[in-house]
Amino acid sequence: MPALPGSVVPAQARRQAGALPAVRKKTVEPLEAMSDKYILVNGVPTPEPDLLKWGRWFETADAERIVAKTTVGDTRVSTIFLGLDHRWGSGPPVLWETMIFGGSHDGWQERYTSQEEAIRRHNEIVGQLQSGDVLDG
Numbered sequence: 001m002p003a004l005p006g007s008v009v010p011a012q013a014r015r016q017a018g019a020l021p022a023v024r025k026k027t028v029e030p031l032e033a034m035s036d037k038y039i040l041v042n043g044v045p046t047p048e049p050d051l052l053k054w055g056r057w058f059e060t061a062d063a064e065r066i067v068a069k070t071t072v073g074d075t076r077v078s079t080i081f082l083g084l085d086h087r088w089g090s091g092p093p094v095l096w097e098t099m100i101f102g103g104s105h106d107g108w109q110e111r112y113t114s115q116e117e118a119i120r121r122h123n124e125i126v127g128q129l130q131s132g133d134v135l136d137g
Contacts (some may be wrong), residue, residue: 036085038095040064043115045054045081045095058083067096067115068122075103079122086111098122105135 035047037054040061048054067079071132078099096118099109112118112126128135 038081038083038085038093040081045093054083067118070122070126072126073103075105075129076101077122077126077129079118081115082111087113098125100125100129103129105129108135 003103035049037048038045039048039054039057040046048057061083065083066080067081069079070077071095071122078101080097080099082095082097085095086097087094092113094113096115096119097109097111098112098118100106110119110121125135127133
């Protein structure tokens, strides 16, 4: 395959001419059960691999995502369903979060793997704020 001096011959043309080895295509199997996106179906977190379906649900599910909201003085405690797995490494998905807005603990947050744990911790955190205790966790 002659080439003009200084010209670039694409790899595909060089491969067809026998100058490069054939490319072996590898089939990659999709990860069927893995998803970092979740929606609530009748209150149950359900993986949603389709980004558009997840996005449409997320845009309209504000009320469904709120687990608890409590105000203590100038501090708001908010616990929500995140819709995205915030887990690092292996283990169950981390899908709930309690966050504090305002007051001396502004920006404090904690995440959970179950709604039950999120509700329990929300109530404990509110109790600690009401009694003036230092937050644990």
